[in-house]
Amino acid sequence: MNKQVESPKGRIIKSRHVKLGTKNKKGQTFTDVNEMFFEAERTASFLTGSEVIREAIKRASVGMSIAYPITPQSEAAALIGELYAEGYLDDYFRGESEFAVMSQCAGAAFGGMRVFTTTAGPGTLRAMENFSMWAGSRLPIQVCVTMRGVNSPLSIQPDTLELSYLLESGMLLWHAETAQDLYDFILKGFIVAEQPDVHLPIAVCCDGFFVTHTKDTVELTPEDLCLTPYDPYKSPVPCMDMECPPIRMMRDPFVMKSNYISYSTHASWQQEVRAAIERSRKHTAALIGGLIDVENNDRDILIVSSGTAVSQGREAIRLLEEEGIKVGLVKIKTIRPFPHEEVREAVKNAKHIFVPEFNMAGWLAREIKSVINDNDRVICGPQVAGGMTLPSEVIVEEIKKYLGIKVGSLAGRGS
Amino acid sequence: MSFETLRPSPALKEFLPVEYKDLVDHGPYGKNKKVSDMGQFKEVLEEHPMCAGCAMTLFIRLMFIGLPNPEHTIMVGTAGCGRLAISQASVPFIYGNYGDTNAVASGLKRGLELRYPNQFKDVVVAAGDGGLVDIGFQGLMHSWFRHEKFTTIMLDNEVYGNTGGQESGMTNHGKVLKMAPRGKMGEKMDVIGLAKVAKLDYIARVVPTNPARVARTVRRAVLVAREFGATYVQAYTSCNIEYSIPTPEVMKDAFEVENERYGFEEIISDRAKAYLDEIEKKEKQAKKAKK
Ligand SMILES: Cc1ncc(C[n+]2csc(CCOP(=O)(O)OP(=O)(O)O)c2C)c(N)n1
Ligand code: SF4
Ligand SMILES: [Mg+2]
Numbered sequence: 001m002n003k004q005v006e007s008p009k010g011r012i013i014k015s016r017h018v019k020l021g022t023k024n025k026k027g028q029t030f031t032d033v034n035e036m037f038f039e040a041e042r043t044a045s046f047l048t049g050s051e052v053i054r055e056a057i058k059r060a061s062v063g064m065s066i067a068y069p070i071t072p073q074s075e076a077a078a079l080i081g082e083l084y085a086e087g088y089l090d091d092y093f094r095g096e097s098e099f100a101v102m103s104q105c106a107g108a109a110f111g112g113m114r115v116f117t118t119t120a121g122p123g124t125l126r127a128m129e130n131f132s133m134w135a136g137s138r139l140p141i142q143v144c145v146t147m148r149g150v151n152s153p154l155s156i157q158p159d160t161l162e163l164s165y166l167l168e169s170g171m172l173l174w175h176a177e178t179a180q181d182l183y184d185f186i187l188k189g190f191i192v193a194e195q196p197d198v199h200l201p202i203a204v205c206c207d208g209f210f211v212t213h214t215k216d217t218v219e220l221t222p223e224d225l226c227l228t229p230y231d232p233y234k235s236p237v238p239c240m241d242m243e244c245p246p247i248r249m250m251r252d253p254f255v256m257k258s259n260y261i262s263y264s265t266h267a268s269w270q271q272e273v274r275a276a277i278e279r280s281r282k283h284t285a286a287l288i289g290g291l292i293d294v295e296n297n298d299r300d301i302l303i304v305s306s307g308t309a310v311s312q313g314r315e316a317i318r319l320l321e322e323e324g325i326k327v328g329l330v331k332i333k334t335i336r337p338f339p340h341e342e343v344r345e346a347v348k349n350a351k352h353i354f355v356p357e358f359n360m361a362g363w364l365a366r367e368i369k370s371v372i373n374d375n376d377r378v379i380c381g382p383q384v385a386g387g388m389t390l391p392s393e394v395i396v397e398e399i400k401k402y403l404g405i406k407v408g409s410l411a412g413r414g415s
Numbered sequence: 416m417s418f419e420t421l422r423p424s425p426a427l428k429e430f431l432p433v434e435y436k437d438l439v440d441h442g443p444y445g446k447n448k449k450v451s452d453m454g455q456f457k458e459v460l461e462e463h464p465m466c467a468g469c470a471m472t473l474f475i476r477l478m479f480i481g482l483p484n485p486e487h488t489i490m491v492g493t494a495g496c497g498r499l500a501i502s503q504a505s506v507p508f509i510y511g512n513y514g515d516t517n518a519v520a521s522g523l524k525r526g527l528e529l530r531y532p533n534q535f536k537d538v539v540v541a542a543g544d545g546g547l548v549d550i551g552f553q554g555l556m557h558s559w560f561r562h563e564k565f566t567t568i569m570l571d572n573e574v575y576g577n578t579g580g581q582e583s584g585m586t587n588h589g590k591v592l593k594m595a596p597r598g599k600m601g602e603k604m605d606v607i608g609l610a611k612v613a614k615l616d617y618i619a620r621v622v623p624t625n626p627a628r629v630a631r632t633v634r635r636a637v638l639v640a641r642e643f644g645a646t647y648v649q650a651y652t653s654c655n656i657e658y659s660i661p662t663p664e665v666m667k668d669a670f671e672v673e674n675e676r677y678g679f680e681e682i683i684s685d686r687a688k689a690y691l692d693e694i695e696k697k698e699k700q701a702k703k704a705k706k
Contacts, residue, residue, distance in 0.1 A: 064526060090529045095518065096557040103515035103554070107491075107522025110509055112530055115522075129512045137511070240489050240507045241527055242416050242536065245435075 011038065012191065012286045017228040026087055028226040030061065033191045033287065036227070037184070042219035049212035052179045053118065053144060054079035056186035057088070059226045063113035064091040066104045071156045072208040073118040073146040080116070098123040102130035102143075109139035110240040112232030114190065117141070120208055121148035121155075124162045128169075134201040135170025135273050138237045140193040140230070141201045144186060147307075147358075148208040149386055157387020158208045160307060163335065164363035170273040172202040172280055173336040174288075175306040179216040181333070182206050188287040190227060196234045198280040200273065205335075207308040207358060277337050284334055291339035294346050296328035301399060302350040304330040304343065306364055309356045309390060316356075316395035327399065332364070340371040352402065353378045356395050360385040416486040418445060438505055444486035450477065450627045459485055463500035468662030470669060471570050471652035474623045475500045478541065478568060481633030482506070488537040488637075489527070491520045491565075493551070495543035496576040496654075514550030516540040517558035517567060524565045535641050538565035539633075544585035545575045548604050552584075559613035562644030566636040569606065569647070572654035580657035592657070607680070610647045616687040617646035620680045622673040624666070632681070638694060639687045651677045 011034045019030045031040070036059075047055065053076040057065070065084065067077035084092035090113075095101035098119055105115045119127060124145055134141055147162050149155030166173055172193060176182040185204045193202040206212065232239040285291060303313035310331045317327045330346045332339060347353055347368075355365040355378060365380035372378070382398045384390045397407045422439055423431055438444075441457040448456050459479045465472045475497060482488050488506050492498040494513035502508040511519050520538045527536035540547075547555050547569050555567065574592060575581040582595035585606070589598040610618045617639040619632045629650070636646040653660055653668050660668045673679070683691065 063529060064522070066522065091525050093561075096553050099515070100518040100554050100557065103511055103518035104522035106511050106515075107509075107519035107524070108526040109522075110519070111489075111523045111526030111536075113522075113526040130515075133511050238507070240509055240523070241530065242487050242489055242507055243420060244416075245421055 012283050015228040017231055020228050024061065024226060028059070028224050030228045031225040033188065033227060036221050036225050037188070037287070040222050040225055042221060044217050045220050046215055046217050047179065048075075048215050049146075049179050049182055049206065050076040050079060052183045052216075052218055053186065053212075054083060055218075055220055056183050057116055058083055058223070059221060060116065060187055060190055061114060061227045061229045062089050062116045063230070064105075064108045065089055065116045066093060066095045066101045066108075067117065068095050068098050068101045068119070068123065070098070070120050070123040072148055072212045073120045073123075073144070076144070076146070076212065077118050080118075098127035099130065102127040102134070105141050105143075106130060106134060106137065106139055109134070109141050110137070112230070112239045112241050114194075114230035115139075115141045116144070118144045118146065120146045121150050121159075121162055125150055125165060128165065131166060131169040131171055131201065131203075136269065138199045138235065138276075139201055140190075140199050142186070142189055142193060143201070143203050144182075145203050145205040146208040146212045147205055155386050158210050159359055159385050159387065160205075160207060160357065161359040161361055161363075161385070163205055164359070164361050166203055167336065167363065167367075170200065170270075170277070171336065172198070172200055172277060172334070174202065174204050174334050175332065176204060176206040176211065177307055177310045177331060179211055179214075179218045182211060183218050183220065184288065187221070187227060190230075192280050192283045192287060194230055194234070195280070195283050196236055198276050198283065199236050200276050200280070205307070210308045281337050284337070288333055290342070291332070291334045291337070292342045292346060293331040293333065294329070296326070297330060297346045298349060299326050299328040300349075300351040301325070301327045301354070302330055302347055302352070303327060303354050303356065303395070304332065304347065304368055305356050306332040306335065307358065309358055312390045312392050313354075313356055313395060315392035316399070319392055319396050320399065325399070325403070335364075335367070338367055338371065343368060344372050347372055347377070350377060352399075354395070354399060354402075355380055356390060356398075357381070357383045358385065358390060359383065416444070418486070421486070442505070443480070445484075447483070448480060450480055450630045453480070459506050460500060460504040463503050465496055465499050466656050468655050468665050469496070469652075470623060470655070470665050471497055471572060471576075472500050474570065474629060474650050474652045475541070477623060477626050477629040478633050479504055479506070481630035481637070482537065482539070483634050483637055484535065484537060487535060488539060489523060491516050491523065491538060491540045493542045493546045494577060495546050495570070496572070497541055497543060497570045501541055514546050515554060516542045516546065516551060517554040517563070520565045520567075521558050521561065521563045524563060528564070537637050537641065539568065539637060540565060541568040541570060543576065544569055544571045544573060545581075545583040548584040548606055556609070556613070559610065559615060559645045559647070562615075564640050564644050566633075566640045566646045566648065568633065568636070569649045570652045571649055572652050572657075573603070574654050574657045576654040576657055580654075606647075606649060607682075611682060613645070614684075615645050615647050616643040616684040618682040619648045620650075620677065621648060622651040622669050622677050622679070624669050624673055625679075628679065635681075635683075635691055638691065639683075642690055643684070643687055
């Protein structure tokens with residue numbers, strides 16, 4: 001457990017789905033994920049994050065998607081509806097609440113479908129009970145979480161607090177920095193989540209508005225290639241379609257009896273879910289090129305972060321460089337599994353580790369502190385929340401202040 | 416289900432537990448067993464940890480006999496007493512979260528219809544009154560107004576049995592139960608009325624006093640759901656523990672409640688009636704031909 005995973009050149013095991021190489025009803029060819037991402041030619045397109053979600057789902061061979069409106073994911077969810085109307089998905093509808101939507105997703109996944117949905121902020125919290133149920137039931141559903149503020153006070157603005165609620169849900173949690181990450185993570189996420197030795201739900205998270213509502217250049221895979229479909233018979237637990245021998249089977253939390261066997265079954269099942277998260281590392285590293293990205297980590301000062309805070313950190317590093325202050329960068333791509341060893345190794349020579357975040361809890365700083373040696377090296381922040389932006393200058397100021405370099409006050413921030 | 420999946424290879428058979436062998440040789444799969452056959456075939460449900468004398472267990476046992484095709488049925492349940500028995504049956508059982516049944520069943524049924532366009536896969540929700548009309552009300556209503564193609568069976572014991580006797584939406588007005596220390600405030604919710612408003616094609620209210628009728632009601636509800644959309648069966652299944660009904664008097668109570676306020680009622684749309692008549696006529700003819 002928790003061993004560093006090399007990013008293998010060998011890639012992920014090739015799909016052997018019977019439909020590989022055949023065409024779907026839209027004329028797309030079912031293609032192995034390795035070929036799609038590492039061999040096929042890419043085309044640059046200038047798209048919003050919501051459109052990027054649509055483009056990924058268009059190529060994802062999703063059976064069913066269920067939607068519910070909440071900013072900032074409503075547009076993406078509606079665009080998926082348009083894909084359904086065009087025949088790219090088999091079924092799509094609006095559920096009656098996020099709790100219902102996630103339950104409907106569970107039903108469809110129990111029945112052997114590849115399922116995708118999107119939510120955000122209050123929707124994530126409304127749906128919460130389902131996420132651990134999905135994990136416990138080993139349903140490889142993908143939810144794209146376009147993170148926004150959580151009540152109260154009401155906010156629809158970007159804020160990554162909700163990710164901290166998901167940390168112990170048993171789901172795989174990936175955090176996209178850019179629209180390109182989002183595109184790649186959605187498609188690759190299905191493949192990792194559905195591996196027989198993983199078979200867990202995945203939340204592909206991105207920072208609402210900053211990623212969903214801005215335009216960026218994204219290298220898309222060919223439109224006429226799509227992922228090989230989900231194979232429910234590769235699931236480590238039986239598909240609930242009554243096509244297996246009808247021995248007493250239930251996919252249920254084991255609370256049916258109050259005795260030692262049921263306690264111990266429940267405990268070992270929780271361990272197994274966590275072990276399955278760890279087993280996803282090898283597939284993930286192969287597909288997304290390691291769980292972290294590192295730039296100049298031989299420097300004394302490092303910025304370690306995830307999501308769009310990484311982009312802000314990168315710009316801060318450029319500004320600091322102009323003043324002769326050298327700072328390195330560690331970008332964390334997967335929050336679960338958390339890249340314990342990778343982070344420990346990447347920061348081993350750093351003297352000061354800054355963790356900028358778009359939330360008040362500082363959950364990422366806490367995660368980092370919990371796995372590295374000498375964790376008083378970690379400076380939690382700067383942190384902004386509730387839709388506040390995180391200008392690179394603020395990160396620059398924080399670092400300089402810490403180093404004892406005099407800084408002028410930034411407009412609008414007081415002093 | 417492909418019966419090939421059910422049947423073990425001959426060389427393996429002797430190593431299988433006797434329960435499984437019985438299920439293969441004498442089970443109800445593909446055989447259309449009736450209440451009158453009870454005692455002569457292996458039922459899908461044979462043991463359960465529910466209270467002795469609980470009327471819900473009787474209903475559940477009959478409900479399983481009523482399933483037209485147990486070999487192609489998936490049960491969806493939730494927290495509550497009923498799942499203790501339903502989950503022990505040789506029919507797959509899904510339990511997600513409390514009160515999510517009709518949302519789960521909506522996704523499941525749609526998924527199965529897409530995956531098996533040439534084979535009916537029956538989805539049946541069997542859940543408590545609290546699970547359906549209190550915490551699960553929104554999902555229940557929306558599945559009905561969307562006319563999702565599955566059957567909902569309410570195990571109406573008029574109380575939260577599993578959590579020790581709290582008042583529910585289906586409790587009668589004035590009844591003192593836990594969390595209603597001054598008696599239930601509102602009326603018992605008229606869920607049959609709501610089902611009518613949603614224009615379900617098959618609605619029934621039943622008390623397990625007549626076993627053959629229970630099985631027939633469930634069977635009709637499942638058959639109509641396949642063809643036309645949501646159907647509803649509301650069954651009075653007394654909780655002898657929380658209502659202090661002495662075990663030997665459980666059936667007496669059932670007859671009394673049936674006579675006073677829970678009479679058998681079937682509300683069938685014209686198209687569903689024509690469809691059921693056709694099926695039942697054919698079955699009668701087949702039976703006659705056999706004789
Ligand atoms: C979200 C959630 N809230 C509450 C519970 C506790 N709970 C378990 S069973 C139950 C009551 C069941 O009552 P009912 O649905 O009428 O079924 P019965 O036991 O009477 O058959 C409750 C409240 C739960 N499991 N989950
Ligand atoms: S508590 Fe009531 S409903 Fe539950 S098993 Fe016992 S008698 Fe039946
Ligand atoms: Mg009840």
